[in-house]
Amino acid sequence: MRNLWIFLNRYNAFFFLIIFFVAGIILTVRNNAYQRSVTLNSTNGLVGAAYEHLNVVKRYLNLGMVNDSLAKENALLKTEILALRSIDSAKDVTVKDTLRNVQYTYLPAKVIKNSFTLRNNIITINKGRLDGIEPDMAVISPQQGVIGLVRDVSDHLATIRSLLHKDTRISVAIKKNNALGSLIWGDRNFDIRKAFVTDIPNHVKMSVGDTIVTSGAGEFPIGVPVGRVRKTNVSTGDNFLAAEITLFNDFSNLQYVYVIKNKYAAEQKALELNSKNDE
Amino acid sequence: MNSRVVISNIVRWVLLFFVQVFLLRNIGFYNLSAPFIYVLFVLALPFGIPNLLLYILAFGTGIVMDAFYDTLGVHATACAVLAFVRISFISVTVNRDGFDEPEPSLSGMGFKWFVLYSLLCIFFHHLVVFFLEAFRLNEIGYTLVRCLLSCIFTLFLVLLAQFIFYKRKSR
Numbered sequence: 550m551r552n553l554w555i556f557l558n559r560y561n562a563f564f565f566l567i568i569f570f571v572a573g574i575i576l577t578v579r580n581n582a583y584q585r586s587v588t589l590n591s592t593n594g595l596v597g598a599a600y601e602h603l604n605v606v607k608r609y610l611n612l613g614m615v616n617d618s619l620a621k622e623n624a625l626l627k628t629e630i631l632a633l634r635s636i637d638s639a640k641d642v643t644v645k646d647t648l649r650n651v652q653y654t655y656l657p658a659k660v661i662k663n664s665f666t667l668r669n670n671i672i673t674i675n676k677g678r679l680d681g682i683e684p685d686m687a688v689i690s691p692q693q694g695v696i697g698l699v700r701d702v703s704d705h706l707a708t709i710r711s712l713l714h715k716d717t718r719i720s721v722a723i724k725k726n727n728a729l730g731s732l733i734w735g736d737r738n739f740d741i742r743k744a745f746v747t748d749i750p751n752h753v754k755m756s757v758g759d760t761i762v763t764s765g766a767g768e769f770p771i772g773v774p775v776g777r778v779r780k781t782n783v784s785t786g787d788n789f790l791a792a793e794i795t796l797f798n799d800f801s802n803l804q805y806v807y808v809i810k811n812k813y814a815a816e817q818k819a820l821e822l823n824s825k826n827d828e
Numbered sequence: 829m830n831s832r833v834v835i836s837n838i839v840r841w842v843l844l845f846f847v848q849v850f851l852l853r854n855i856g857f858y859n860l861s862a863p864f865i866y867v868l869f870v871l872a873l874p875f876g877i878p879n880l881l882l883y884i885l886a887f888g889t890g891i892v893m894d895a896f897y898d899t900l901g902v903h904a905t906a907c908a909v910l911a912f913v914r915i916s917f918i919s920v921t922v923n924r925d926g927f928d929e930p931e932p933s934l935s936g937m938g939f940k941w942f943v944l945y946s947l948l949c950i951f952f953h954h955l956v957v958f959f960l961e962a963f964r965l966n967e968i969g970y971t972l973v974r975c976l977l978s979c980i981f982t983l984f985l986v987l988l989a990q991f992i993f994y995k996r997k998s999r
Binding site for chain 1: 880887891894899902904905906915
């Protein structure tokens with residue numbers, strides 16, 4: 550006991566410090582509204598964060614299954630929507646070939662190998678010829694935006710020439726006035742959220758914020774949203790206007806894509822080839 | 829002798845209190861530097877003071893400052909830390925038995941000793957004040973800058989006060 554007392558006495562400065570320091574902190578926390586709210590919040594935040602992390606792990610375990618079923622369901626719904634939208638009322642009712650005149654069908658596919666850092670990017674998906682995929686089919690993103698065109702097909706796999714490729718040109722239009730242009734990624738552009746629309750006729754009025762959609766010419770169905778104009782009148786050196794746009798889709802986290810099957814693709818191609826030969 | 833020390837300390841306390849609360853409280857450089865000259869009172873208490881009394885005086889001074897700054901507890905805590913730094917520094921550097929000087933001062937202890945002594949005390953005091961005031965670590969850079977700039981300001985004022993009031997006495 551005496552030793553304890555001597556010990557306490559020798560280091561009394563330190564023990565006084567502890568006593569007064571704690572007293573000061575208690576005063577601070579009890580009497581100042583800001584400090585009080587912070588301490589209460591951080592303890593609450595801690596508990597909340599722990600629960601949240603637990604939940605994330607749980608959800609992650611089921612993620613693959615959920616994704617598969619969602620993609621399938623989405624494809625079904627989108628096909629249905631297109632079917633409803635594109636019923637051609639002018640068509641003769643005696644046509645027997647289809648129940649409903651569905652021009653486009655969506656095929657969901659999983660991205661096996663994504664690429665977005667190169668100059669020419671190729672994406673690989675897990676559906677192939679046996680699933681009905683042919684070269685030059687259009688590929689769009691499940692959320693919004695275009696991905697590219699099918700390039701090569703094997704029995705079970707296919708590669709997609711992404712929009713982020715120097716050879717990819719997609720016909721697009723400005724939504725508000727249907728003025729045509731072509732969508733390219735652009736030379737010396739390494740920003741995957743940015744692309745250019747070129748070949749817009751000179752008289753067309755456009756402004757920042759205009760929505761760009763696909764035009765319907767080519768493989769893509771009409772009206773797929775592509776992006777939003779960020780900068781107009783980018784100088785190109787020719788007689789056409791160009792615009793810099795922000796893409797709606799993010800190529801860096803691509804997991805699922807939809808390949809679009811155009812029932813009349815072969816017919817259209819043959820027809821257009823014919824017309825060209827006649828010129 | 830003893831009563832003279834008590835009275836001189838009381839006068840010093842009142843003077844510093846008025847300067848701090850009515851003048852320096854309204855001075856600041858871009859929200860970055862706020863001087864706390866009142867720490868000079870704790871710095872200049874006599875060497876022979878018992879630890880408990882030192883703590884009580886420092887804590888009390890801090891509470892009074894808190895009352896005027898509307899931050900109950902912040903300055904009190906900082907003053908407790910200040911008292912501890914003061915005791916540690918004096919016990920390391922000054923011979924315990926034979927104090928030549930009655931109290932720490934610029935003229936009595938020499939420029940080098942006094943600057944080091946006040947700089948250390950002021951730094952730890954300000955560190956506690958600013959961190960308790962901010963009460964979060966994600967703006968640590970800003971808090972540290974404020975703390976250091978305020979340290980320099982306070983040290984400058986403390987030295988100024990020492991030069992004005994104590995130089996003549998040593999001759």
